[in-house]
Amino acid sequence: MYGINIDRRAFIKNTTLAATSVAFTKDLASEFFKSSTATNKLPRWKGFNLLDYFSPTPGRNSDINKTTEDDLKWMEEWGFNFVRLPMAYPRYLNPERGEKITKDDFYKFDTKVLDEIDQLIYTANKHSMHLSLNLHRAPGYCINAGFFEPFNLWKDKEAQDAFYFHWGMWAERYKKISSDKISFDLLNEPAFREDLNDQFSRSSTVPGELYRMIAEGAVKAIRAANPNHLIIADGNNVGNNIVPELFDLNIAQSCRGYFPHYISHFQAPWVFKDPSKAPIPVWPGTIEGKFYGREQLEEYYKQWIGLLDKGVGVHCGECGCWKKTPHNVFLAWVGDVLDILTKSGIGYALWNFRGDFGIMDSGRADVNYTEWYGHKLDTKLLELLKMH
Numbered sequence: 001m002y003g004i005n006i007d008r009r010a011f012i013k014n015t016t017l018a019a020t021s022v023a024f025t026k027d028l029a030s031e032f033f034k035s036s037t038a039t040n041k042l043p044r045w046k047g048f049n050l051l052d053y054f055s056p057t058p059g060r061n062s063d064i065n066k067t068t069e070d071d072l073k074w075m076e077e078w079g080f081n082f083v084r085l086p087m088a089y090p091r092y093l094n095p096e097r098g099e100k101i102t103k104d105d106f107y108k109f110d111t112k113v114l115d116e117i118d119q120l121i122y123t124a125n126k127h128s129m130h131l132s133l134n135l136h137r138a139p140g141y142c143i144n145a146g147f148f149e150p151f152n153l154w155k156d157k158e159a160q161d162a163f164y165f166h167w168g169m170w171a172e173r174y175k176k177i178s179s180d181k182i183s184f185d186l187l188n189e190p191a192f193r194e195d196l197n198d199q200f201s202r203s204s205t206v207p208g209e210l211y212r213m214i215a216e217g218a219v220k221a222i223r224a225a226n227p228n229h230l231i232i233a234d235g236n237n238v239g240n241n242i243v244p245e246l247f248d249l250n251i252a253q254s255c256r257g258y259f260p261h262y263i264s265h266f267q268a269p270w271v272f273k274d275p276s277k278a279p280i281p282v283w284p285g286t287i288e289g290k291f292y293g294r295e296q297l298e299e300y301y302k303q304w305i306g307l308l309d310k311g312v313g314v315h316c317g318e319c320g321c322w323k324k325t326p327h328n329v330f331l332a333w334v335g336d337v338l339d340i341l342t343k344s345g346i347g348y349a350l351w352n353f354r355g356d357f358g359i360m361d362s363g364r365a366d367v368n369y370t371e372w373y374g375h376k377l378d379t380k381l382l383e384l385l386k387m388h
Helices: 008-017 028-032 069-077 111-126 157-173 208-225 244-249 294-309 327-343 379-387
Strands: 046-049 082-088 130-138 182-185 231-234 252-257 285-287 290-292 314-319 347-350 370-372 375-377
Touching (some): 069 111, 082 347, 130 157, 208 231, 208 244, 252 294, 294 327, 314 327
Parallel strands (some): 046 082, 130 182, 252 314
Antiparallel strands (some): 370 375
16 A cells, blocks of 8 residues: 655755756647647646645645545556546635635635645656646635635635635646646636625626636736646636637636536535435436437537637546436446547546545445445446446
8 A cells, every 4th residue: 555755845946857858848838729630739647636625724634635646556557647636725724814715815825734735746647647736726716615715706806816816826837747747727617696694696608808817817817937838727617618718728617527417416515406306417417307328428518529629628627426326327327428528539537536426435336336345346337447
Protein backbone atom coordinates (compact mmCIF):
# COMPACT_ATOMS: atom_id res chain seq x y z
CA MET A 1 0.00 0.00 0.00
CA TYR A 2 1.18 3.50 -0.73
CA GLY A 3 0.69 6.88 0.93
CA ILE A 4 1.22 10.45 -0.24
CA ASN A 5 4.42 11.75 1.28
CA ILE A 6 6.05 14.11 -1.20
CA ASP A 7 8.44 16.91 -0.33
CA ARG A 8 7.00 20.18 -1.67
CA ARG A 9 10.43 21.68 -2.30
CA ALA A 10 11.30 18.71 -4.48
CA PHE A 11 7.98 19.17 -6.30
CA ILE A 12 8.64 22.83 -7.05
CA LYS A 13 12.24 22.05 -8.04
CA ASN A 14 11.14 19.29 -10.39
CA THR A 15 8.48 21.39 -12.05
CA THR A 16 10.89 24.28 -12.48
CA LEU A 17 13.43 22.02 -14.15
CA ALA A 18 10.69 20.76 -16.45
CA ALA A 19 10.29 24.14 -18.13
CA THR A 20 12.42 27.05 -19.24
CA SER A 21 11.54 30.45 -20.65
CA VAL A 22 11.53 29.06 -24.18
CA ALA A 23 9.97 25.69 -23.46
CA PHE A 24 6.50 27.19 -23.22
CA THR A 25 6.51 27.89 -26.97
CA LYS A 26 5.78 24.22 -27.48
CA ASP A 27 3.39 24.00 -24.56
CA LEU A 28 0.32 21.83 -25.13
CA ALA A 29 -2.09 24.67 -24.43
CA SER A 30 -1.06 26.46 -27.61
CA GLU A 31 -0.92 23.23 -29.58
CA PHE A 32 -4.51 22.36 -28.63
CA PHE A 33 -5.95 25.49 -30.19
CA LYS A 34 -3.96 25.72 -33.41
CA SER A 35 -5.77 24.90 -36.61
CA SER A 36 -5.58 21.14 -36.86
CA THR A 37 -7.17 18.18 -38.54
CA ALA A 38 -7.80 16.69 -35.09
CA THR A 39 -11.47 16.38 -34.18
CA ASN A 40 -11.03 17.48 -30.58
CA LYS A 41 -8.40 20.02 -29.54
CA LEU A 42 -8.25 18.40 -26.12
CA PRO A 43 -6.82 14.95 -25.48
CA ARG A 44 -9.39 12.27 -24.82
CA TRP A 45 -8.91 12.32 -21.07
CA LYS A 46 -10.73 9.65 -19.07
CA GLY A 47 -10.77 9.37 -15.31
CA PHE A 48 -12.37 10.57 -12.12
CA ASN A 49 -13.15 13.48 -9.81
CA LEU A 50 -11.25 13.52 -6.51
CA LEU A 51 -13.15 14.89 -3.52
CA ASP A 52 -10.27 15.66 -1.15
CA TYR A 53 -11.11 19.40 -1.01
CA PHE A 54 -14.73 19.31 -2.11
CA SER A 55 -16.11 20.27 1.30
CA PRO A 56 -15.60 23.84 2.64
CA THR A 57 -14.52 22.33 5.98
CA PRO A 58 -12.55 19.12 6.63
CA GLY A 59 -15.42 17.45 8.50
CA ARG A 60 -15.29 14.62 10.98
CA ASN A 61 -14.56 11.92 8.41
CA SER A 62 -12.15 13.73 6.12
CA ASP A 63 -10.14 10.56 5.47
CA ILE A 64 -13.10 9.06 3.58
CA ASN A 65 -12.47 11.37 0.63
CA LYS A 66 -8.68 11.42 0.90
CA THR A 67 -7.01 10.18 -2.26
CA THR A 68 -4.26 7.64 -1.68
CA GLU A 69 -1.37 6.82 -3.94
CA ASP A 70 -2.94 3.38 -4.33
CA ASP A 71 -6.00 5.04 -5.90
CA LEU A 72 -3.84 6.80 -8.48
CA LYS A 73 -1.71 3.73 -9.09
CA TRP A 74 -4.82 1.66 -9.82
CA MET A 75 -6.19 4.31 -12.15
CA GLU A 76 -2.94 4.25 -14.09
CA GLU A 77 -2.88 0.45 -14.27
CA TRP A 78 -6.47 0.39 -15.53
CA GLY A 79 -5.70 2.83 -18.35
CA PHE A 80 -7.07 6.11 -16.98
CA ASN A 81 -5.15 9.36 -17.48
CA PHE A 82 -7.16 12.19 -15.89
CA VAL A 83 -8.35 13.44 -12.51
CA ARG A 84 -10.35 16.57 -11.76
CA LEU A 85 -9.98 18.25 -8.37
CA PRO A 86 -13.15 20.21 -7.48
CA MET A 87 -12.27 22.47 -4.56
CA ALA A 88 -14.26 24.60 -2.13
CA TYR A 89 -12.22 27.77 -1.66
CA PRO A 90 -12.83 28.07 2.14
CA ARG A 91 -10.99 24.75 2.54
CA TYR A 92 -7.65 26.38 1.73
CA LEU A 93 -8.26 29.65 3.60
CA ASN A 94 -6.97 30.51 7.06
CA PRO A 95 -8.71 28.06 9.44
CA GLU A 96 -9.06 30.83 12.06
CA ARG A 97 -11.51 32.75 9.89
CA GLY A 98 -14.58 31.75 11.95
CA GLU A 99 -17.96 30.57 10.71
CA LYS A 100 -18.59 33.34 8.19
CA ILE A 101 -16.36 34.54 5.38
CA THR A 102 -15.53 38.25 5.28
CA LYS A 103 -13.93 40.26 2.51
CA ASP A 104 -10.53 40.07 4.20
CA ASP A 105 -10.79 36.30 4.67
CA PHE A 106 -10.84 35.84 0.89
CA TYR A 107 -7.13 36.68 0.77
CA LYS A 108 -5.78 34.66 3.73
CA PHE A 109 -4.50 31.28 2.55
CA ASP A 110 -3.59 28.27 4.68
CA THR A 111 -0.09 27.31 3.50
CA LYS A 112 -0.44 23.84 5.01
CA VAL A 113 -3.42 23.03 2.81
CA LEU A 114 -1.76 24.57 -0.25
CA ASP A 115 1.23 22.30 0.36
CA GLU A 116 -1.10 19.30 0.58
CA ILE A 117 -2.60 20.20 -2.79
CA ASP A 118 0.93 20.48 -4.21
CA GLN A 119 1.56 16.94 -3.04
CA LEU A 120 -1.64 15.60 -4.57
CA ILE A 121 -0.86 17.20 -7.94
CA TYR A 122 2.67 15.84 -7.88
CA THR A 123 1.47 12.32 -7.06
CA ALA A 124 -1.25 12.42 -9.74
CA ASN A 125 1.32 13.53 -12.34
CA LYS A 126 3.69 10.82 -11.13
CA HIS A 127 1.04 8.25 -12.06
CA SER A 128 0.45 9.71 -15.54
CA MET A 129 -2.66 11.67 -14.58
CA HIS A 130 -3.45 15.06 -16.02
CA LEU A 131 -4.96 17.03 -13.13
CA SER A 132 -7.63 19.65 -13.72
CA LEU A 133 -7.90 22.15 -10.88
CA ASN A 134 -11.49 23.35 -10.44
CA LEU A 135 -13.23 25.84 -8.17
CA HIS A 136 -16.40 23.97 -7.26
CA ARG A 137 -17.16 26.61 -4.65
CA ALA A 138 -15.74 29.95 -5.75
CA PRO A 139 -15.95 33.23 -3.85
CA GLY A 140 -19.61 34.18 -4.22
CA TYR A 141 -20.93 31.09 -5.99
CA CYS A 142 -21.56 27.37 -5.72
CA ILE A 143 -24.22 25.22 -7.36
CA ASN A 144 -24.69 23.62 -3.92
CA ALA A 145 -25.87 25.40 -0.79
CA GLY A 146 -24.71 24.51 2.70
CA PHE A 147 -22.21 27.30 3.31
CA PHE A 148 -22.73 31.00 3.93
CA GLU A 149 -21.57 33.21 1.04
CA PRO A 150 -21.28 36.92 1.92
CA PHE A 151 -21.18 38.06 -1.72
CA ASN A 152 -22.63 36.98 -5.05
CA LEU A 153 -20.15 36.34 -7.86
CA TRP A 154 -22.63 37.49 -10.51
CA LYS A 155 -23.40 40.77 -8.74
CA ASP A 156 -20.61 41.86 -6.41
CA LYS A 157 -17.20 43.23 -7.34
CA GLU A 158 -15.78 41.94 -4.03
CA ALA A 159 -16.48 38.35 -5.07
CA GLN A 160 -15.25 38.90 -8.63
CA ASP A 161 -11.97 40.45 -7.47
CA ALA A 162 -11.42 37.52 -5.08
CA PHE A 163 -12.23 35.05 -7.86
CA TYR A 164 -9.57 36.58 -10.09
CA PHE A 165 -7.09 36.72 -7.23
CA HIS A 166 -7.53 33.06 -6.37
CA TRP A 167 -6.97 31.99 -9.96
CA GLY A 168 -3.95 34.25 -10.21
CA MET A 169 -2.54 32.59 -7.09
CA TRP A 170 -3.03 29.06 -8.45
CA ALA A 171 -1.66 29.98 -11.86
CA GLU A 172 1.44 31.57 -10.36
CA ARG A 173 1.95 28.62 -8.02
CA TYR A 174 1.96 26.16 -10.93
CA LYS A 175 3.30 28.40 -13.68
CA LYS A 176 6.16 26.03 -14.53
CA ILE A 177 4.02 22.91 -14.87
CA SER A 178 3.33 21.93 -18.45
CA SER A 179 -0.28 21.88 -19.55
CA ASP A 180 -0.05 18.21 -20.38
CA LYS A 181 0.04 17.82 -16.59
CA ILE A 182 -2.34 20.53 -15.32
CA SER A 183 -5.30 22.63 -16.44
CA PHE A 184 -7.53 25.22 -14.77
CA ASP A 185 -11.30 24.64 -14.76
CA LEU A 186 -12.68 28.06 -13.82
CA LEU A 187 -16.04 27.50 -12.17
CA ASN A 188 -18.19 24.46 -11.57
CA GLU A 189 -21.61 24.51 -13.24
CA PRO A 190 -22.45 28.21 -13.52
CA ALA A 191 -26.08 29.20 -13.02
CA PHE A 192 -27.77 32.45 -12.03
CA ARG A 193 -29.26 32.09 -8.55
CA GLU A 194 -30.74 34.84 -6.43
CA ASP A 195 -30.34 33.01 -3.12
CA LEU A 196 -27.00 31.21 -2.94
CA ASN A 197 -27.82 29.74 0.45
CA ASP A 198 -31.06 28.02 -0.57
CA GLN A 199 -30.40 24.68 -2.25
CA PHE A 200 -33.77 24.67 -3.98
CA SER A 201 -33.88 28.30 -5.09
CA ARG A 202 -34.65 28.72 -8.77
CA SER A 203 -31.66 28.96 -11.06
CA SER A 204 -31.36 30.12 -14.64
CA THR A 205 -28.82 30.64 -17.36
CA VAL A 206 -26.17 33.24 -16.57
CA PRO A 207 -26.42 36.11 -19.09
CA GLY A 208 -23.76 35.30 -21.67
CA GLU A 209 -21.94 38.63 -21.51
CA LEU A 210 -21.82 38.47 -17.72
CA TYR A 211 -20.34 34.98 -17.82
CA ARG A 212 -17.82 36.19 -20.39
CA MET A 213 -16.80 39.20 -18.27
CA ILE A 214 -16.07 37.04 -15.23
CA ALA A 215 -14.41 34.24 -17.22
CA GLU A 216 -12.24 36.77 -19.05
CA GLY A 217 -11.10 38.30 -15.76
CA ALA A 218 -10.02 34.88 -14.52
CA VAL A 219 -8.35 34.03 -17.84
CA LYS A 220 -6.30 37.23 -17.70
CA ALA A 221 -5.22 36.48 -14.13
CA ILE A 222 -4.16 32.96 -15.09
CA ARG A 223 -2.34 33.93 -18.26
CA ALA A 224 -0.47 36.70 -16.48
CA ALA A 225 1.47 33.88 -14.79
CA ASN A 226 1.85 31.75 -17.92
CA PRO A 227 0.24 32.76 -21.24
CA ASN A 228 0.09 29.11 -22.28
CA HIS A 229 -1.81 27.74 -19.30
CA LEU A 230 -4.63 25.45 -20.41
CA ILE A 231 -8.03 26.78 -19.29
CA ILE A 232 -11.48 25.16 -19.31
CA ALA A 233 -14.90 26.73 -18.72
CA ASP A 234 -17.93 24.71 -17.66
CA GLY A 235 -21.06 25.02 -19.74
CA ASN A 236 -23.71 27.56 -18.80
CA ASN A 237 -26.97 26.62 -17.07
CA VAL A 238 -25.38 24.10 -14.67
CA GLY A 239 -23.04 22.76 -17.34
CA ASN A 240 -25.78 21.93 -19.85
CA ASN A 241 -25.27 24.61 -22.53
CA ILE A 242 -22.31 25.62 -24.66
CA VAL A 243 -21.08 29.21 -24.17
CA PRO A 244 -20.65 31.00 -27.55
CA GLU A 245 -19.56 34.18 -25.75
CA LEU A 246 -16.30 32.44 -24.78
CA PHE A 247 -15.27 31.22 -28.22
CA ASP A 248 -12.63 33.89 -28.82
CA LEU A 249 -10.97 33.46 -25.39
CA ASN A 250 -9.04 30.41 -26.62
CA ILE A 251 -10.30 28.14 -23.85
CA ALA A 252 -11.93 24.71 -23.83
CA GLN A 253 -15.44 23.95 -22.54
CA SER A 254 -16.77 21.21 -20.27
CA CYS A 255 -20.13 19.46 -20.52
CA ARG A 256 -21.87 17.06 -18.12
CA GLY A 257 -23.01 13.45 -18.21
CA TYR A 258 -26.15 13.77 -16.09
CA PHE A 259 -28.94 13.88 -18.69
CA PRO A 260 -31.64 13.07 -17.81
CA HIS A 261 -31.33 13.79 -14.09
CA TYR A 262 -34.11 11.26 -13.44
CA ILE A 263 -31.47 8.61 -14.19
CA SER A 264 -28.32 10.21 -12.82
CA HIS A 265 -29.74 11.63 -9.59
CA PHE A 266 -32.53 9.25 -8.67
CA GLN A 267 -33.62 10.02 -5.08
CA ALA A 268 -30.69 12.38 -4.52
CA PRO A 269 -31.76 14.59 -1.58
CA TRP A 270 -30.01 17.68 -2.97
CA VAL A 271 -32.08 17.42 -6.17
CA PHE A 272 -35.50 16.20 -4.99
CA LYS A 273 -37.26 17.92 -2.10
CA ASP A 274 -39.01 14.62 -1.41
CA PRO A 275 -36.71 11.83 -2.69
CA SER A 276 -39.39 9.21 -2.03
CA LYS A 277 -41.45 10.75 -4.84
CA ALA A 278 -38.69 10.60 -7.47
CA PRO A 279 -39.98 8.69 -10.53
CA ILE A 280 -38.55 5.22 -11.03
CA PRO A 281 -35.78 5.34 -13.67
CA VAL A 282 -35.76 3.13 -16.76
CA TRP A 283 -33.44 3.09 -19.78
CA PRO A 284 -34.62 3.36 -22.41
CA GLY A 285 -38.18 4.17 -21.49
CA THR A 286 -40.79 6.68 -20.41
CA ILE A 287 -40.29 8.78 -17.27
CA GLU A 288 -42.79 11.41 -16.19
CA GLY A 289 -44.61 11.08 -19.50
CA LYS A 290 -41.53 11.62 -21.68
CA PHE A 291 -39.51 9.00 -23.54
CA TYR A 292 -35.76 8.91 -22.99
CA GLY A 293 -33.33 6.82 -25.00
CA ARG A 294 -30.26 6.91 -27.22
CA GLU A 295 -31.82 9.35 -29.69
CA GLN A 296 -32.57 11.88 -26.94
CA LEU A 297 -29.01 11.60 -25.67
CA GLU A 298 -27.62 12.22 -29.15
CA GLU A 299 -29.78 15.33 -29.45
CA TYR A 300 -28.58 16.55 -26.05
CA TYR A 301 -24.91 16.25 -27.01
CA LYS A 302 -25.31 17.61 -30.54
CA GLN A 303 -24.38 21.18 -29.51
CA TRP A 304 -21.27 19.94 -27.71
CA ILE A 305 -20.11 17.82 -30.62
CA GLY A 306 -20.72 20.86 -32.83
CA LEU A 307 -18.17 22.82 -30.76
CA LEU A 308 -15.42 20.58 -32.11
CA ASP A 309 -15.98 21.92 -35.62
CA LYS A 310 -15.44 25.44 -34.26
CA GLY A 311 -12.03 24.50 -32.93
CA VAL A 312 -13.13 24.47 -29.28
CA GLY A 313 -11.84 21.63 -27.14
CA VAL A 314 -14.51 19.67 -25.26
CA HIS A 315 -14.37 17.40 -22.22
CA CYS A 316 -17.09 15.95 -19.98
CA GLY A 317 -15.92 17.03 -16.54
CA GLU A 318 -18.51 15.05 -14.57
CA CYS A 319 -20.75 12.08 -15.23
CA GLY A 320 -22.32 9.14 -13.47
CA CYS A 321 -25.22 8.07 -11.26
CA TRP A 322 -25.90 8.37 -7.57
CA LYS A 323 -26.02 5.07 -5.71
CA LYS A 324 -29.83 4.74 -5.64
CA THR A 325 -30.20 4.30 -9.41
CA PRO A 326 -30.72 0.58 -10.17
CA HIS A 327 -27.40 -0.81 -11.34
CA ASN A 328 -28.71 -2.33 -14.57
CA VAL A 329 -30.34 0.98 -15.51
CA PHE A 330 -27.16 2.87 -14.65
CA LEU A 331 -24.96 0.61 -16.79
CA ALA A 332 -27.33 0.71 -19.78
CA TRP A 333 -27.60 4.50 -19.64
CA VAL A 334 -23.94 5.33 -18.99
CA GLY A 335 -22.93 2.89 -21.72
CA ASP A 336 -24.88 5.03 -24.22
CA VAL A 337 -23.47 8.28 -22.79
CA LEU A 338 -19.88 7.06 -23.03
CA ASP A 339 -20.40 5.60 -26.48
CA ILE A 340 -21.66 8.93 -27.84
CA LEU A 341 -18.79 10.84 -26.25
CA THR A 342 -16.17 8.31 -27.32
CA LYS A 343 -17.26 8.31 -30.97
CA SER A 344 -16.72 12.09 -30.98
CA GLY A 345 -13.35 11.89 -29.25
CA ILE A 346 -14.64 13.51 -26.05
CA GLY A 347 -13.23 12.28 -22.75
CA TYR A 348 -14.96 12.07 -19.39
CA ALA A 349 -14.49 12.05 -15.62
CA LEU A 350 -16.75 9.98 -13.40
CA TRP A 351 -17.96 11.59 -10.19
CA ASN A 352 -16.19 10.03 -8.24
CA PHE A 353 -13.57 7.25 -7.75
CA ARG A 354 -14.39 6.02 -4.23
CA GLY A 355 -17.88 6.94 -3.03
CA ASP A 356 -21.55 7.14 -3.93
CA PHE A 357 -20.98 7.67 -7.68
CA GLY A 358 -17.78 5.67 -7.93
CA ILE A 359 -16.35 2.33 -8.92
CA MET A 360 -15.31 1.60 -5.34
CA ASP A 361 -17.22 1.65 -2.06
CA SER A 362 -20.31 3.12 -3.72
CA GLY A 363 -22.73 1.56 -1.24
CA ARG A 364 -25.07 0.28 -3.95
CA ALA A 365 -27.42 -2.40 -2.66
CA ASP A 366 -27.69 -4.31 -5.95
CA VAL A 367 -24.02 -4.87 -6.92
CA ASN A 368 -21.95 -8.02 -6.50
CA TYR A 369 -18.74 -6.30 -5.47
CA THR A 370 -15.25 -7.70 -5.85
CA GLU A 371 -13.05 -7.45 -2.77
CA TRP A 372 -10.12 -5.22 -3.66
CA TYR A 373 -7.44 -4.52 -1.03
CA GLY A 374 -10.02 -3.72 1.62
CA HIS A 375 -12.36 -1.95 -0.80
CA LYS A 376 -15.47 -3.07 -2.67
CA LEU A 377 -14.91 -2.79 -6.43
CA ASP A 378 -17.75 -2.52 -8.96
CA THR A 379 -16.11 -4.69 -11.62
CA LYS A 380 -18.93 -4.35 -14.17
CA LEU A 381 -18.71 -0.56 -14.08
CA LEU A 382 -14.92 -0.64 -14.24
CA GLU A 383 -14.94 -2.87 -17.32
CA LEU A 384 -17.51 -0.64 -19.02
CA LEU A 385 -15.34 2.43 -18.38
CA LYS A 386 -12.24 0.67 -19.65
CA MET A 387 -14.06 -0.08 -22.91
CA HIS A 388 -14.56 3.64 -23.47
